[in-house]
Amino acid sequence: MKIKHLFLIVLLFVTGMVSAQQMGPIPVNKNVRQGKLSNGLTYYILHNEWPEHVANFYIAQRVGSIQENDNQRGLAHFLEHMAFNGSEHFPDSTLLEFTRSLGVEFGSNLNAYTSIDQTVYRICDVPTARQTALDSCLLILKDWSNGLTLADKEIDKERGVIHQEWQLRRSPVMRIYDDVLPKFYPNSKYGHRMPIGLMSIVDKFPYQDLRDYYKKWYRPDNQCIIVVGDVDVDHTENEIKKLWANATVPANAAQVVEEAVPDTKDAIYVFGKDKELPYSQVGFSMKHDAFPDAQKGDMYYYVDSYAKNIITMMLNQRLAELAQKADCPFTGAYSEDGDYMLSKPKAAFSMAADAKEGKDLQALAAIYREAQRVRLYGFTAGEYDRMKSEYLSQIESAYVNRNKVKNAQYGDELRDHYLANEPIPSKEDDYQIMKQLVEMPALNVDVINKYAQELITDKDSNFVVYIFAQDKAGATYPTEAQMAQTINAVRAEKIEPYVDNVKQEPLLDEKKLPKAGKIVSEKENKVLGYKELTLSNGARVILKKTDFKDNEIQFQALAKGGKGLYGKADFSNLQLFEAVIGYSGLGNFSRQELQKALSGKQASMSCGLSNYYQSVGGSCVPKDIETMMQLLYLNFTNVAKDEASYKAMMAQMELALKNKDLSPESVFSDSLSLTIFGHEARFAPMTLNTLKNVNYDRILQIWKERFANPGQFVYYFVGNFDESSLRPLIEKYIASLPKGKAENWKDVPSYVNGKVENKFTRKSETPKAIAFEFWHAPMAYTLEGDVLTDAAAQVLSMVYLKSIREDASAAYSVGAGGKLRRLGNKAVAIVQSYCPMDPEKADLAVKLLAEGMKDNTVKMDADKVQKVKDLMLKNAELSAKTNSYWMGILDDYIWSGVDFHTNYKKTVEAITPAKLAAHLKQILAAGNHAEVVMTPAK
Numbered sequence: 001m002k003i004k005h006l007f008l009i010v011l012l013f014v015t016g017m018v019s020a021q022q023m024g025p026i027p028v029n030k031n032v033r034q035g036k037l038s039n040g041l042t043y044y045i046l047h048n049e050w051p052e053h054v055a056n057f058y059i060a061q062r063v064g065s066i067q068e069n070d071n072q073r074g075l076a077h078f079l080e081h082m083a084f085n086g087s088e089h090f091p092d093s094t095l096l097e098f099t100r101s102l103g104v105e106f107g108s109n110l111n112a113y114t115s116i117d118q119t120v121y122r123i124c125d126v127p128t129a130r131q132t133a134l135d136s137c138l139l140i141l142k143d144w145s146n147g148l149t150l151a152d153k154e155i156d157k158e159r160g161v162i163h164q165e166w167q168l169r170r171s172p173v174m175r176i177y178d179d180v181l182p183k184f185y186p187n188s189k190y191g192h193r194m195p196i197g198l199m200s201i202v203d204k205f206p207y208q209d210l211r212d213y214y215k216k217w218y219r220p221d222n223q224c225i226i227v228v229g230d231v232d233v234d235h236t237e238n239e240i241k242k243l244w245a246n247a248t249v250p251a252n253a254a255q256v257v258e259e260a261v262p263d264t265k266d267a268i269y270v271f272g273k274d275k276e277l278p279y280s281q282v283g284f285s286m287k288h289d290a291f292p293d294a295q296k297g298d299m300y301y302y303v304d305s306y307a308k309n310i311i312t313m314m315l316n317q318r319l320a321e322l323a324q325k326a327d328c329p330f331t332g333a334y335s336e337d338g339d340y341m342l343s344k345p346k347a348a349f350s351m352a353a354d355a356k357e358g359k360d361l362q363a364l365a366a367i368y369r370e371a372q373r374v375r376l377y378g379f380t381a382g383e384y385d386r387m388k389s390e391y392l393s394q395i396e397s398a399y400v401n402r403n404k405v406k407n408a409q410y411g412d413e414l415r416d417h418y419l420a421n422e423p424i425p426s427k428e429d430d431y432q433i434m435k436q437l438v439e440m441p442a443l444n445v446d447v448i449n450k451y452a453q454e455l456i457t458d459k460d461s462n463f464v465v466y467i468f469a470q471d472k473a474g475a476t477y478p479t480e481a482q483m484a485q486t487i488n489a490v491r492a493e494k495i496e497p498y499v500d501n502v503k504q505e506p507l508l509d510e511k512k513l514p515k516a517g518k519i520v521s522e523k524e525n526k527v528l529g530y531k532e533l534t535l536s537n538g539a540r541v542i543l544k545k546t547d548f549k550d551n552e553i554q555f556q557a558l559a560k561g562g563k564g565l566y567g568k569a570d571f572s573n574l575q576l577f578e579a580v581i582g583y584s585g586l587g588n589f590s591r592q593e594l595q596k597a598l599s600g601k602q603a604s605m606s607c608g609l610s611n612y613y614q615s616v617g618g619s620c621v622p623k624d625i626e627t628m629m630q631l632l633y634l635n636f637t638n639v640a641k642d643e644a645s646y647k648a649m650m651a652q653m654e655l656a657l658k659n660k661d662l663s664p665e666s667v668f669s670d671s672l673s674l675t676i677f678g679h680e681a682r683f684a685p686m687t688l689n690t691l692k693n694v695n696y697d698r699i700l701q702i703w704k705e706r707f708a709n710p711g712q713f714v715y716y717f718v719g720n721f722d723e724s725s726l727r728p729l730i731e732k733y734i735a736s737l738p739k740g741k742a743e744n745w746k747d748v749p750s751y752v753n754g755k756v757e758n759k760f761t762r763k764s765e766t767p768k769a770i771a772f773e774f775w776h777a778p779m780a781y782t783l784e785g786d787v788l789t790d791a792a793a794q795v796l797s798m799v800y801l802k803s804i805r806e807d808a809s810a811a812y813s814v815g816a817g818g819k820l821r822r823l824g825n826k827a828v829a830i831v832q833s834y835c836p837m838d839p840e841k842a843d844l845a846v847k848l849l850a851e852g853m854k855d856n857t858v859k860m861d862a863d864k865v866q867k868v869k870d871l872m873l874k875n876a877e878l879s880a881k882t883n884s885y886w887m888g889i890l891d892d893y894i895w896s897g898v899d900f901h902t903n904y905k906k907t908v909e910a911i912t913p914a915k916l917a918a919h920l921k922q923i924l925a926a927g928n929h930a931e932v933v934m935t936p937a938k
Helices: 006-015 075-082 095-101 131-146 152-169 171-185 206-216 234-244 301-322 359-379 382-398 408-421 426-439 445-455 480-492 568-575 577-582 591-598 624-635 642-660 663-677 686-691 696-706 723-734 782-807 837-855 864-880 881-896 902-910 915-926
Strands: 030-038 041-049 054-061 110-114 119-127 223-229 270-274 281-291 330-340 343-355 463-470 519-525 532-537 542-546 553-560 603-608 613-620 714-719 755-762 769-776 813-821 826-837 929-936
Touching: 030 234, 041 234, 041 408, 054 131, 054 408, 075 110, 075 119, 075 206, 095 131, 095 782, 095 864, 110 577, 110 769, 119 131, 119 408, 119 864, 131 234, 131 343, 152 206, 152 782, 152 826, 171 463, 171 613, 223 234, 223 408, 270 480, 281 330, 281 359, 301 330, 301 343, 301 359, 301 382, 301 426, 301 445, 301 591, 301 686, 330 359, 330 642, 343 359, 359 445, 359 463, 359 480, 382 426, 382 445, 426 624, 445 591, 463 480, 519 723, 532 723, 542 723, 542 881, 553 624, 553 881, 568 577, 568 686, 568 696, 577 603, 577 642, 577 696, 591 755, 603 624, 603 696, 613 624, 624 723, 642 686, 663 755, 663 769, 663 929, 714 881, 769 837, 782 813, 782 837, 782 902, 782 915, 813 881, 826 837, 837 915, 837 929, 864 915
Parallel strands: 041 223, 270 463, 542 714, 755 929
Antiparallel strands: 030 041, 054 119, 054 223, 110 119, 281 343, 281 463, 330 343, 519 532, 532 542, 553 613, 553 714, 603 613, 769 826, 769 929, 813 826
């Protein structure tokens, strides 16, 4: 389908009100320093000070797996791995150690990805205090660009790592794609270029093949350097020019040529199956030409993008509404318009659904019918007005926060500008342009419906349909002929227009609200920078005003109680409490009616239950704070039974749970839960029997019991609120709630004590091996205990990465984590490690996990400890600029009296290798160790 100029035609000939000359180009952010060297290297530099004192570095390459020859499948991705295994200035694996010395952690800050047509490397959150550190990051990018050593021994070490990554990611759907991708792409290279490649090549390719690919494609004319953050732009530009001055491009260099995706005259029907697929997935794509990169700088691209977004937003709301009906053949569905699977040159309007058991063809018919309903009748004016309001609210929220845009967002935008010519206007220009476009009278529902008619076809050309099903003995499957018959039957139906049912009334009847209460006293905590208000109903309100995000207010309220007050008869109800309440209505609104009523409002609220507390939590933008307060009031006073929504949710969960044991990862997860909690029924994994024991009325009764005492809660507001406006809202919506009686919690069983081992085998389509080590010890709830537990685990992560991944090539990913957890009036220190392993090296990996823990209780490497301290101090600076961090700090202080902020840096700075080793020894000495290991059955 040729639609690249369609919306221009729609605007010109349907409305007759707009001309191409009136639209014009999209302006470019003037603060971005752009340049291109004579050798073709492109660079973008942007000074940005949020977060403060850090910078991000990227090198984006316009090459990926589509550039591979048949004997190179997998080498683009392999090369990405090798960038961390030796280069001109960072031999062997010293790059990881060097970047750690800068406060940059492998994985979270230092990483890369390879896709079909691009490869991007990043070094993020680099502290900017030292210019030499920033210059070193540019040197790393230079090495990645053309200085990789690609040593034989390092290539051989990485083969096993990549093979394990392949095993780790080989899910049922990925196995199906391996079989059927060529059918999706007849006569196109895209059908044979999944980035992970072929293991037959990865395991055995000659060293020179990788070097040839690198030399051929990694060139300055295919590369872009991107630097965003608190940097000196002039200095950075000069360094880039100096470092790449001698980089050259061969005279006859191979050019990146766009791989075609040929149009298809006849419909393509694809069926795939896998033994571990838990439920059927059905869908279709209506292919069309992608919007040309060369024309994305024109305003029409914004109009085109907006139209596609608003169409899929409206259709997705219809699909969600349809899923609530008892006779709906799917549990969930969605629509989108974007790349056709892997291919950028070809786009598609697509829909997909998770089919109920035995309803594959019916689900396919249902989503295709909804597409045809849109094609025939379009959307209603009410639907469009709601979604337009929601869209405007979202872009306004982004605009309000325009001065607090993170480096990572800018980095992604500049990457996409280089790779796909996506626009990069300033945030001010972006908002003003989109607002004017969306509110343009010519851009009305009729125009949007005309565009939807062009996106959605009833023809076979460029039409692709698929069904992926579970492969099981004795099953019968839809044939391609039956899939075609299903589509043709829908085309022949008499489809009725959509009826938009909307409740036109306010969330709350103001006349029925109780009399507002009062703020009776207040005090200030200058150390942590908050005010505490006491209300006439006894409630306490904590106000922490921040300017970290101009468009965010975070909220939560907690009171003692929680799940621990209930016994075995309610365990199933407690497991589903949050989900069921979340799928319920509020006040006079069903869940679906509420979602429509909240269109254009950026506010949310939900109830929760932990073992020791009941809670309400949410967020909003400043302009919608009263809406959030109304939702808070309703969550305390009027959660409404919504039987249709409840049944739809239970159908979703039944579909997910029925075959969950087909997944080896799911089996491992359940085994882990049972093991570390000593088979305590309260913490048993969810099963179909859980659903059978759930009672909606009983859950609503538990909600009434837990939230009957609003005056006993502590309410927290953190963010960019106006206190003078908030105070009367607090009196109106919180102080007016009943006081109720004070409660406490009951102790609940915790982690299993002693040494527990659970080793088992599991047969799977792709052999999987996973190990989990879990140590815990009772400990006082203190700042030092938390810091030491966290730091010790981070050192273990570094040890495991070196010994298990880099040296033994026994795993693709491995790591450890540590936390001091508060459990009522008690606390426990937890250290855990997780390692998906190469099945052939499982015994070695498990041995190294144990040795790493044991050895580091005796002695810790001083260099590793110092790097962990540096990273913790850097992350503390970044975290302290977020509202979620302060919500956690205040919550801990209010309920435990422990200040985890004020002396945090001093506590980190006081860490020594001996102190860390002793702390880890204390945890190990408690004797509480659970080990869960799954290996493949023979």
